[in-house]
Amino acid sequence: MPDRPVVTRIAPSPTGAMHIGTARTALFNWLYAKHTGGKFLLRIEDTDRERSTDAAVQVIFDGLAWLGLTPDEEPVFQFARAERHVLAAQELLAKGAAYRCYMTVEETTAEREIARAEGRAIRSPWRDAEANFNDRPHVIRFKSPQEGETVIRDKVKGDITFQNKDLDDLILLRTDGTPTYNLAVIVDDHEMGITHVIRGDDHLNNAARQTQIYEALGWDVPVWAHLPMINGPDGKKLSKRHGAQAVSEFDEMGYLPEAMRNYLARLGWGHGNDEIFTDEQAASWFELEDVVGAPARLDWDKLNHLNNHYIRLAQIERLAELVTKIHQTRDFPRHDGDQEILLRTIPLVRDGAKTTLELADATVFALKRRPLELPDKIKGMLTEETSARLGRLREALSGEPVWEVSELEAALRGFAESEGVGMGKFGPALRGVLSGGSPAPDLAGALVSLGKPESLERLDDALSQAA
Ligand code: GLU
Secondary structure (H helix, E strand, O other): OOOOOOEEEEOOOOOOOOEHHHHHHHHHHHHHHHHHOOEEEEEEOOOOOOOOOHHHHHHHHHHHHHHOOOOOOOOEEOHHHHHHHHHHHHHHHHOOOEEEEOOOHHHHHHHHHHHHHHOOOOOOOOOOOOOOOOOOOOEEEEOOOOOOEEEEEEOOOEEEEEEHHHOOOOEEEOOOOOEOHHHHHHHHHHHOOOOEEEEEHHHHHHHHHHHHHHHHHOOOOOEEEEEOOEEOOOOOEOOHHHOOOEHHHHHHOOOOHHHHHHHHHHOOOOOOOOOOOOHHHHHHHOOHHHOOOOOEEOOHHHHHHHHHHHHHHOOHHHHHHHHHHHHHHOOOOOOOOHHHHHHHHHHHHHHHOOOHHHHHHHHHHHHOOOOOOOOHHHHHHOOHHHHHHHHHHHHHHHOOOOOOHHHHHHHHHHHHHHHOOOHHHOHHHHHHHHHOOOOOOOHHHHHHHHOHHHHHHHHHHHHHHHO
16 A cells, blocks of 8 residues: 555445444544544445435434544545446446446346356356447446456455455446446545545455456555454344444443443454553554454443443533433433532442443432432331431431531441440431432432431431331
């Protein structure tokens, strides 16, 4: 490849959800462009007019935006470039590297069957006929070399040799004059100045055919890097039963985009034993030669571990916004003052959260409104003795001047000593009264989340119910 600045691209077909395999391909292209100071581009391969929808195009834009993988230029739409593809086919015709093939559908089917039985690629009798009947329906086929071999020098898979006799004469333009996928990809990659084609290894065979067409056109063949699939944790093809496949599902399940980037980077690529790294580190380390050729496996424990790491690093305001959205989608009632409660509570509960959904769950106790519905189990804890003790604790706490975790921990310990009992004698009841039975942090943390007035009022409510 000449010393041109690196240009990579992601070329998804907008036909539905954005698969995490596509996300990982996008990430590797983005990382490699960052690594080399090059550009990362987006091409929407929307030539399948029946399956391509505007909504699916939006899914790709949203998925890339959520992942933070912003292309460096406006997206290119493949369908709009059909004229360019046709021109390239005409150029191949003019060079004698393509021909008009007049085989009917029936003839093609029959030839395909014979070729299969003989274990060879299909051949057209029109290959060397140089016929040009303008009025007869035809396709334009590539005159692929029949001898020798085509070698793909793949950065991930190594050298892969294809015998040319096994590759049939690819259709470039269909009977209706529309370009086929392989032609469109080559013309677009060439005209977009793509230097490195980094994509799924399901396109490896296409790389051989595409190489031949590049050569016939006299164009530089890009550097190939074919990435292995992402399988489920059991090593089988990723499917619904493995939990999630679409980028949007990972968002809905409460994963942060930076955790996804770190996680996806480790799916098939690595830098020594580093498991946690920043985007800058990944970009500075990322070499295509370090991509592993074997399929990667989705590992939920690793993803959860990374997500927890990034939840612990995230800005509290950002987490509060995410948690608020989650509560909204669950129709959890909203009140004035919730924001302050969240800002106080999130730092106290986030260490245990693997996802933002768990983080949202962990804030519910603090956002509830008085008087709390106490489950029977908690009511049962409020015996006469415990209620009296909680009453005395309420008095002690009401005199507490500094409402912070370490002060309150000391106050609770001091109270237990003054009562001559262990914390177990009143801790669970206090926790129940403060949380209404929802998950909550430890006692001092719960008191800080709620703030002093709310804490004392929840105690009052419970003690008056018990009385
Ligand atoms: N549109 C193809 C796909 O979604 C990608 C083609 C390519 O990267 O060359 O699989």
